[in-house]
Amino acid sequence: MALHIFDPIQDAEIRTTAKLLKDLNGDAKVHFVQIDRLDPPKKQAIHYLNVERNSAPGTQLPFIPRRTYAYYYLNDEMPLYKALCNVSENRVIANQETPEGTVGPLLPDDVSAIEDTIMEHPVVVAEIAKLNIDRIHYKHSRLGNLGYTVVCEPWMYGTDSPHDKIPLIQAYMYMKLDHPEGNHYSIPLRFSPVFEYLTHKFVRMDYLPAGADEKFIQETLPYKQLETVEYHPDLIENFTERGGLKPLIVSQPEGASFDIEGSKIKWQGWEFRISTNVREGFALYDVFFKGRSLFYRVALNEMTVPYADGRAPFHRKQAFDLGDCGFGNTANSLALGCHCLGVIKYLDTRRADQDGNPVLIPSTICMHEQDYGLLYLHKNYRNGNTVATRRREFVVQTIATVANYEYVVNLIFDQAGAITVQVRATGILSTMPNDDGNTTDFSTIVGPGVTAPFHQHLLSFRFDTRIDGDNNTVVYDDYVPMEENTAINPYNVGFRQERTFMEKSGYVEQSPFTNRTYKVINENSINPVTLKPVGYKFEMPAKQMIAASKNSYNVKRAHYATQQFWVSKYHDDQLYAAGEFTNQSQKDTGLSEWANGTESVRNSDTVVWATLALTHPPATEQFPVMTSDFLQFLVTPSSFFTRNPALDVPLANNNFNKSVYYEDAQKSAGFVPGTSSSASCCKSNI
């Protein structure tokens, strides 16, 4: 079968891209840092989708060549090149140097390689020797004597001056118990080498403050042994596994309720394509519910993680986890019964290595159903009759590990046309050394000699909207008290809606105290019941945006993070909120340029960008591994349908759901679900 325009990149397409560009560059060493599929021009794609949707089965779809992009260096030198290839027709479409100073994203293999270099470099080896760790060991109550080893954690260098125009790595160094599960984040060391990323040349050694200011910087001394804080059961002293947790089995004896054909998913009225990619993890395309168009493309497109710590070199800790690393590149391989529960469908990601060979990352996406309580319920108190439906959800999940942190991204679909965008932050805090007893107002001590700085996570989700048609309008609604003592409001209880239309690209300021609500409406589609345009609502939690001063590189590089809700006019290739190249960037080349108030966006091809923000002052409960922090927002129909679109969901009943009484379940080991329960279900009719 021919590939769909939104099918993810194929191994052969990676190979073709690599070969085309190697051939183009003759004898030079081509060092790829990213190869992936590029979306077709939207105009072509919309035509393709319209033909696909409106034609008889088997109709020939328009031919649109499959395209790829590649970022690469030649001979491990700047500049960074960017090329576009037509892999359907085996040719290079474009190939050019990126602007001076542009640094490409990190490739996992390159990070591993420089990690090895750093650990073996004489300057680093000499510094490690000063710790004199061979003399000490930790006497573990169950494992006996354990030695210590040193770990190198390469970080994106960040930015603090306009003069760093070569790719650099800042390595944070740690120690750990010499055991595979040892938690190195528990022993941050006080030196931090800087290396050139491409040439692996040593640049300098930074020394880290371990207290409120730079007077806590010192030369490397023999390691003074402190208790470590471990997360693995094998290493936790006096560990007793918590008892009492009984199995909870989710089974679907008749199979799952979703259908998959290639990249196409169908579930309970929803239809969309899903395409994994190395930068965003995945994107959804051509999203419909109940036969009506909602979105052309939906994806998490960027996340920046700026830290609150102003002391050099920590001030440069600002990750762009998608632009610098890629959520596909760093995706976990998900496993049954661990990352997802129930009946699970997995999808893979393909990336390229530095030579342009395809690399399979298996099972980066899991998809499954879950029950999440009641969808809706009403009891007629006069006769006791109840209508009740269970809320079944369809979850698309990916998990990225960016060194210490894990991000669990869930798109959750319900049966009533809403999408919950949920991110769970888990994993391990990025830590710093701390002299005994130093407390600060920008970090939390989380263990002996170790502190975790405050920081933020600011994620941008891009929704290329197609709400009931190609032209959309962004509005926001405020709810304000009515004027007092008027004919309509004599008792002063009234409040009303005030609607504001976004005429130009830009942002909407947050205003939770007027219950400001962002909506994407279609002025060409009037709801026959409300007599107003149909729409979808973005219900976002009011949050602190980026807290650094606007005079910092943190903000200049992530201008998108200053506001929660942005609107831009659609243009091909405007996909990433902070711009295409974020690593060591000096400014945001994304929304700061595309949503600058100059373009008309009303009743046009609009894109909205939602910034989900978390200010994170760590707590001891979040170390040595943190229980998930939840961030989420809701995208839900707002007078898009003429009535509740879930009225056709079957009413709940226990012949279907097979719940059981606690008393019965406790009595019988090996209890068969359903035996005590068939008589019981809510009275849904007389």
Added chain:
Amino acid sequence: MALHIFDPIQDAEIRTTAKLLKDLNGDAKVHFVQIDRLDPPKKQAIHYLNVERNSAPGTQLPFIPRRTYAYYYLNDEMPLYKALCNVSENRVIANQETPEGTVGPLLPDDVSAIEDTIMEHPVVVAEIAKLNIDRIHYKHSRLGNLGYTVVCEPWMYGTDSPHDKIPLIQAYMYMKLDHPEGNHYSIPLRFSPVFEYLTHKFVRMDYLPAGADEKFIQETLPYKQLETVEYHPDLIENFTERGGLKPLIVSQPEGASFDIEGSKIKWQGWEFRISTNVREGFALYDVFFKGRSLFYRVALNEMTVPYADGRAPFHRKQAFDLGDCGFGNTANSLALGCHCLGVIKYLDTRRADQDGNPVLIPSTICMHEQDYGLLYLHKNYRNGNTVATRRREFVVQTIATVANYEYVVNLIFDQAGAITVQVRATGILSTMPNDDGNTTDFSTIVGPGVTAPFHQHLLSFRFDTRIDGDNNTVVYDDYVPMEENTAINPYNVGFRQERTFMEKSGYVEQSPFTNRTYKVINENSINPVTLKPVGYKFEMPAKQMIAASKNSYNVKRAHYATQQFWVSKYHDDQLYAAGEFTNQSQKDTGLSEWANGTESVRNSDTVVWATLALTHPPATEQFPVMTSDFLQFLVTPSSFFTRNPALDVPLANNNFNKSVYYEDAQKSAGFVPGTSSSASCCKSNI
């Protein structure tokens, strides 16, 4: 076994209370409107709990008499009486008239009785006759000809003047198809009789506007037939049940993980008592996690629902669903496979009827476990080793039906010491008549001739805190940019925490843009790792509070709803945010008096009150029954423990969780969970 001080009221205690008060009042007709258990004085209760916790099993607990309260009228006349009884020793402790004009809560039986009276009253019968509905019928495609009937929905009268000092009922009148499942909210009528609640005397007939102002008021005319909007599958025209949904069975073959002994619940380190009651639905007492005290008492204590519509008589639509009606009185009887899924434990509520006889409301609480994704996860990217734990939750649920609306209250406990307080609003919008084509900026047309006004839900949750000991302090933390260009912040990236202590009772203003976070700390218990006081954090979404003018009765009666987070000093019997008596109240006699800034609260016996708010402009998707709107906040340890308290949770593995591949589940009908999966689980060790 002797009753525990927090066990819910018993039938015998209701009977004793009624008998004591009937005996006290001789020949007068005693008309009870509420009887329930009263908590012991806290000082006695704390002593009892300390003895219970610290003594050897079998130790005699201190004797504390069980107490009840009763609200009643004599001979169906004002005043309302309030009595306290010692039911252990069979005596009346106190009995007194409430202040002049105090109106008691509504009793379900009384509401049904007045509904009957109103429907049969000649004035109402005459008005209904003018509709001339016998002449018409609706031709249903499957059910044939259906006639129409009229429905009366009695409402709490509300307040608009200081002169209404007798209990009144405002009845909103509706029509519906003459079928048990007909949706009367689809045909609001335009007349609304007012009756005396106790004497059933007719007071007057109000006529309702059906457009932007009072010129839309008209005399009752023959009903002009319009299509109704139905929610029940039997009545929906052209109904096709949505296909494709396969069963999803939650089973616990080894039983559930929670233990129950009387009112005591134990689950995964949590211990608390649960006591159902008629006003709040239920309260939790003596809440501990991992052997440390958190809360003395936790309950939803009030909800007000003010409407945005200023037109008489709609301006009086302001429900106090707990104070006026009671979430126990209106609790649904929950059923297997309908309201809760899995292995379910139910608890009952007991109330009194107007004669003081006990009435059982069975299964008003359901308790069960659910899986909700990952609790925490970390992958060591250097060796691929992963630690992952599933998030098991314990859910305590009750559902109240207050005429049109349903409220699903969930307290969700996790394995890491956090409680999610979640409310789902579902059911049916309260509707008003609307002339064809009238749109307003304070309501949404939801069907032919019917509109739903904007409104709000403002719920107050009361936490009587006992965080690691009896004396607590409330603080709030803001996160603010550091001063620019200083020694600690030369690059202007820094931000820091600013802590403010609540010295006096009062409220904290919302400040989402500084990430303001409310915490209850214990200044007498210092975390040995952070070197700062231990605490629990209240993570609340920033929301619009009550939108009516402060010069309205809506606000005067619900002052608590003007702010999100309140602090008061503990006093016995200060339980309800808007005061003890809310029905037809003229002012808030709760937090406006108790948290008025005069009492010192630092390092003392403190109570915090969290207002969860939803501004609700209806959408067509929310009619004729609305998909649940979610409101929630999180109560979570904040450097209360020295490290993650869930490190002892068993790591996830598929021998325990028995998930299966989609492909396997789809292939095999009658598939046995677990057969394809035992080999697969995440690599948690080398």
